Amino acid sequence: NAGVTQTPKFQVLKTGQSMTLQCAQDMNHNSMYWYRQDPGMGLRLIYYSASEGTTDKGEVPNGYNVSRLNKREFSLRLESAAPSQTSVYFCASSVRTASDQPQHFGDGTRLSIL
């Protein structure tokens, strides 16, 4: 029972490099999300996809792009990584984007940018 799977689990990049974080869910959920969590802080929403074929900005979208590849997969891309993007990135999914629908989270990707 995989739930939400994120790859890779760890990554170190140099400033200016690009990278794509992958996320897949097997719960047939319509909505998917990308968050970042800085040390000692709560989660901040980067982008979300309410349904296949749609994406929208969250609280902190600058420096990121997303692709909802299909219903299962939602990727996050850093085109030119910066040290300020060092963080733990979490992907989540839910049945739909309504407040009565809990989100299910992956275990995160720990990204360090030197």
Place this chain on the structure above:
Amino acid sequence: LAKTTQPISMDSYEGQEVNITCSHNNIATNDYITWYQQFPSQGPRFIIQGYKTKVTNEVASLFIPADRKSSTLSLPRVSLSDTAVYYCLVGDDSSASKIIFGSGTRLSIRP
């Protein structure tokens, strides 16, 4: 925008009941209240959700007064494994982008 306020940290002992209160003065009519638990190096995990009055599951209880401007997560007979950060969220159906986690409450349980 439904913002929440919770204590930054709480301490308790094994076997005690722990109550964490969350304030959400601007909650909207359609908003649900959801609590998540996060252990170090893991993603948040859904604990409980409610709209009004009391909700109970195998893990916790959630108490919501009639005005819905606050809610209290109750953890009965805590153990060391309940040490975690607990987040209170109030959803905003107008846009998923307005869901805010906040900094949560860091709960420490001692033997």
